[in-house]
Amino acid sequence: MNFTATQRERLLELGCPKAETDRNFLDAGTRNKTFALLEKQFARETKERIRSLFSGERQPSLSVLRERLSAELIKNGFTRVETPTVISKEFLRRMSLDSEHPLNNQVFWIDANRCLRPMLAPNLYYISKSLLNVCEKPLRVFEIGSCFRKDSSGAAHMEEFTMLNLAEWGTELEARQSRIRELAALVMKASGIADYAFETEESTVYGETLDVMCGGLELGSSSMGPHPLDAAWGITDSWVGIGFGLERLLAAREKNGTIRAYGRSITYLDGSALNVK
Numbered sequence: 467m468n469f470t471a472t473q474r475e476r477l478l479e480l481g482c483p484k485a486e487t488d489r490n491f492l493d494a495g496t497r498n499k500t501f502a503l504l505e506k507q508f509a510r511e512t513k514e515r516i517r518s519l520f521s522g523e524r525q526p527s528l529s530v531l532r533e534r535l536s537a538e539l540i541k542n543g544f545t546r547v548e549t550p551t552v553i554s555k556e557f558l559r560r561m562s563l564d565s566e567h568p569l570n571n572q573v574f575w576i577d578a579n580r581c582l583r584p585m586l587a588p589n590l591y592y593i594s595k596s597l598l599n600v601c602e603k604p605l606r607v608f609e610i611g612s613c614f615r616k617d618s619s620g621a622a623h624m625e626e627f628t629m630l631n632l633a634e635w636g637t638e639l640e641a642r643q644s645r646i647r648e649l650a651a652l653v654m655k656a657s658g659i660a661d662y663a664f665e666t667e668e669s670t671v672y673g674e675t676l677d678v679m680c681g682g683l684e685l686g687s688s689s690m691g692p693h694p695l696d697a698a699w700g701i702t703d704s705w706v707g708i709g710f711g712l713e714r715l716l717a718a719r720e721k722n723g724t725i726r727a728y729g730r731s732i733t734y735l736d737g738s739a740l741n742v743k
C-alpha cells in the first residue's frame with residue numbers, strides 16, 4: 467500500500483522528493499510510522515529554511531531572480547520599464563483576443579472595459595511605439611511583473627504569476643532566430659538552468675513560436691516580427707521577443723514540481739510551506 471492522498475500531499479508540501487512519496491508499504495502501521503518520521507524531518511528542514519531567511523542569510527528566490535535577471539538584461543543593453551497592471555479591452559482586441567479567442571475566457575475583467583493584464587506584451591507594444599520615435603535602434607526593453615489568468619490550476623499554472631517579457635526592436639531580419647536563442651541563453655544562465663531545449667509551438671496569439679522547455683515544462687515562449695499583430699500598434703520594425711514565467715524558472719532550477727511555492731503567496735514563503743510549528 468501507498469501513503470494516503472492527504473499524507474502524500476503533506477509530504478510534497480513540505481518539500482519531500484516525489485520518489486519518497488511513491489513508496490510502498492506492507493501494512494498501514496509501517497506506513498503511518500514512516501509518514502510521521504518523514505513529516506517530522508521535512509517540517510524541521512522547512513523551519514530551518516524559513517529561519518535562515520529571517521537571519522538575513524538570503525532573500526526569497528523570486529526577489530533574487532527578479533533582480534538578477536534585471537541586472538543581467540541591463541548589462542546587455544536593455545532598459546527596464548514598469549507599466550500598469552490594469553489594461554483596456556481595446557489593448558486585448560489589438561492582441562487579437564476577441565470573444566472567440568481561447569485566452570479570452572481566462573481574463574479577469576474589472577468592468578466592461580478594463581481587465582487585469584494576462585500578458586505584458588500590449589503595454590510593451592504601446593510604449594515601444596513612442597520610444598521608437600525618440601530612441602535609436604536597436605531598442606531593447608523589458609518588464610517584470612504580475613500577470614493574471616483565470617482557470618489556472620495544477621502544478622504549472624497560477625492565477626497570478628510573474629512574467630518577464632523582453633523585446634528588441636530593430637533586430638536584423640536574418641539574425642532573429644539566433645538572437646532569440648542568444649537572449650534565451652542569457653536568461654537561462656542568469657536563472658541557473660542548464661538543461662533546457664527549444665521547441666517549435668503553435669501559439670494562439672502569435673502563430674508559430676519557439677518555446678524554451680525544461681523537462682516537459684514550458685519556461686518561455688518567443689516570437690518575432692514583422693508580425694501580423696504589429697499593424698494594430700503602428701509598428702513596422704523587425705523585432706524579437708520572449709516571455710518567461712519566473713515561478714516556472716524557479717521550479718525548474720530547484721527541480722521542485724510545484725510553481726505555487728515560489729509565487730506570490732500567504733501559505734508559502736520562498737518554496738517553504740508556512741503551516742509548520
Ligand code: ATP
Pocket residue numbers: 585615618622623624625626627628629684685686687709710711712713714725
Ligand atoms: P501554457 O501553454 O504552459 O499554459 P502559455 O503558452 O499559455 O503557457 P505564454 O502566453 O506563452 O504561456 O506565456 C509566457 C510564459 O509565461 C509561459 O512560458 C510560462 O512560463 C508563463 N506562464 C503562462 N501562464 C502561466 C500561469 N498561469 N502560471 C504561471 N506561469 C505562466
Ligand code: MG
Pocket residue numbers: 669677684686687
Ligand atoms: Mg507559450
